[in-house]
C-alpha cells in the first residue's frame with residue numbers, strides 16, 4: 001500500500017516506517033521537524049535500503065497535504081504528528097489544541113477532499129484517566145486528567161463522529177501505553193530535546209553521564225516496591241501493531257479503538273534494574289516527591305488487539321532496555 005506517515009521522523013513513526021518498508025509498503029513521510037531530526041531520514045534509508053519520499057512540512061498545511069496525498073496515490077494515513085508533553089500541554093493548552101486537534105482536522109479534511117479514507121491515529125492510554133478498574137480495557141470510561149490527553153480524546157471523538165457520518169471511512173485509534181526501546185540496529189531510537197520528561201530517556205541520559213542521577217518520583221505508592229508501575233512496550237512491537245492495524249483498515253470499515261500494551265506492569269525500580277543489567281552500570285537514584293498528576297499504576301488489557309488485529313507484544317523488558325542501551329552507545333560513539 002502507499003502510506004503517508006505524518007510525524008514519521010519521530011520516535012514511533014520512524015520505527016514503524018522500518019517495519020512497513022520491510023513489508024513492501026511504499027512509505028511517504030511528512031514531518032515539520034519540531035521534535036525530530038532530518039538525519040533520522042538517512043538512518044531510515046540505511047535500515048530499509050530504500051529512498052523514502054520526505055516532505056518537511058506541517059499537517060496544518062492543507063494544500064501541501066492534498067498535493068502529497070494525490071501525487072503519491074496515498075491509500076492510508078498513519079497520523080503520528082502531534083505534541084506529547086503532558087507538562088507543556090498544561091502551560092500552553094492552545095498550542096496543543098491547535099497542533100493536535102487543529103492539525104488532525106486539517107489532515108482529515110485533506111483526506112476527505114482527495115478520497116483517502118483509511119486512517120490509523122496515534123492515541124494514548126492517557127485517555128482513560130483515573131482507573132475505575134485495571135487493567136484498562138477499551139470500554140473503560142474516558143476521562144483524561146490533562147490537556148494532552150483531552151486533545152487525544154477529542155480527535156478520537158471527531159473520528160468516531162466522522163465514521164458515523166460517512167460509512168466509507170475506516171479508522172483505528174491505537175491507544176499506546178508506555179513505548180520505550182529502539183530499533184535493533186541501534187541507528188534510530190528516542191531522542192528527546194532538552195531534559196527528558198519520561199523515565200527511559202531520563203535513565204539513558206544518566207547512564208550517558210549527561211545527568212547526575214535519576215529522580216524517582218515517589219517510593220510510597222501502594223505498588224509492589226512503592227514506585228509507579230507502567231505497561232512498557234517495545235517500540236518495535238508497537239511498530240508491528242501498526243502493520244497489523246494497516247491490514248485491518250484495509251479490510252474493514254468503521255471506527256475502532258484498540259489498546260497497544262503488553263498487559264504487564266513494571267515498576268521504576270524494575271526498569272532501573274533491567275537497564276543496569278543492559279549497560280553494566282549502576283544508575284544513581286534519588287527519591288523525590290511524587291510528580292503531580294502521576295497515577296500509581298496502570299496497564300492494558302490487550303485482548304482486543306489479539307482478537308481484532310492478530311497482534312500481541314513479543315519483546316520483554318530486558319530487550320527494551322538492551323535496545324535502548326545499544327542506541328545510547330551509538331549516540332555516545334557519534335559524539336566522540
Ligand code: NAD
Nearest residue numbers: 007010011012031032033034035036058059081082122124
Ligand atoms: P515524537 O515527538 O517523537 O514524534 C512526533 C513527530 O511529529 C515529531 O517528529 C514531530 O516533529 C512531528 N510533528 C509534530 N507536530 C507536527 C505538525 N504539526 N506537522 C508535522 N509534523 C509534526 O513523538 P512519538 O513518541 O513518536 O509519538 C507519536 C505520536 O504518538 C504522538 O501523536 C504522540 O502523542 C502519540 N503517543 C506517544 C506516546 C509516547 O509515550 N511516546 C504514548 C502515547 C501516544
Ligand code: WQD
Nearest residue numbers: 086124126197198199200202215216217228229230268294
Ligand atoms: C513512568 C514512571 C513516573 C520520570 C507519559 C504520559 C503518557 C504517555 C506516556 C503519551 C512514573 C516515573 C518518570 C523520572 C520517575 N505519553 N518517573 N522519574 O507518566 O506513565 O506517561 O508518557 O501519550 O500520556 O503521561 O511516563 O515515563 O513519564 O513515567 O520516577 O524522571 O516513571 O513517576 O511512575 P507516564 P513516564
